[in-house]
Amino acid sequence: xxxxxxxxxxxxxxxxxxxxxxxxxxxxxxxxxxxxxxxxxxxxxxxxxxxxxxxxxxxxxxxxxxxxxxxxxxxxxxxxxxxxxxxxxxxxxxxxxxxxxxxxxxxxxxxxxxxxxxxxxxxxxxxxxxxxxxxxxxxxxxxxxxxxxxxxxxx
Numbered sequence: 001x002x003x004x005x006x007x008x009x010x011x012x013x014x015x016x017x018x019x020x021x022x023x024x025x026x027x028x029x030x031x032x033x034x035x036x037x038x039x040x041x042x043x044x045x046x047x048x049x050x051x052x053x054x055x056x057x058x059x060x061x062x063x064x065x066x067x068x069x070x071x072x073x074x075x076x077x078x079x080x081x082x083x084x085x086x087x088x089x090x091x092x093x094x095x096x097x098x099x100x101x102x103x104x105x106x107x108x109x110x111x112x113x114x115x116x117x118x119x120x121x122x123x124x125x126x127x128x129x130x131x132x133x134x135x136x137x138x139x140x141x142x143x144x145x146x147x148x149x150x151x152x153x154x155x
Contacts, residue, residue, distance in 0.1 A: 009062040025079040091132035
């Protein structure tokens with residue numbers, strides 16, 4: 001299946017390219033190039049970081065993966081190229097896919113110049129994931145119960 005996808009985009013199917021794409025397609029964590037390098041290098045110890053970066057650029061340009069660049073510090077990648085949106089945790093920086101047909105149908109011409117052709121859109125919801133909210137609540141409860149009150153005796 002991967003070989004056919006590559007062929008359909010005019011790309012040569014190499015073992016390293018296939019391994020990088022497969023590693024990305026098997027996760028929903030939106031990994032960085034470095035994350036993918038660490039994962040793929042276990043099976044291909046001779047692969048270089050440059051190969052991973054170059055391959056991701058080739059796959060992105062071919063339309064097989066998308067780059068998710070939320071904080072503009074490190075690009076993250078997604079093999080899910082179907083219309084979807086993202087939930088972004090501001091604490092742990094996790095990115096989760098959100099599939100919502102209603103959001104896919106959004107259309108607005110307000111403020112868009114008439115000579116601009118919209119070919120797609122993506123909505124990002126920013127907030128705090130359940131794990132981070134739970135961790136914050138546990139920390140808050142612990143620190144609240146640990147406070148001792150200074151009371152004056154006498155008086």
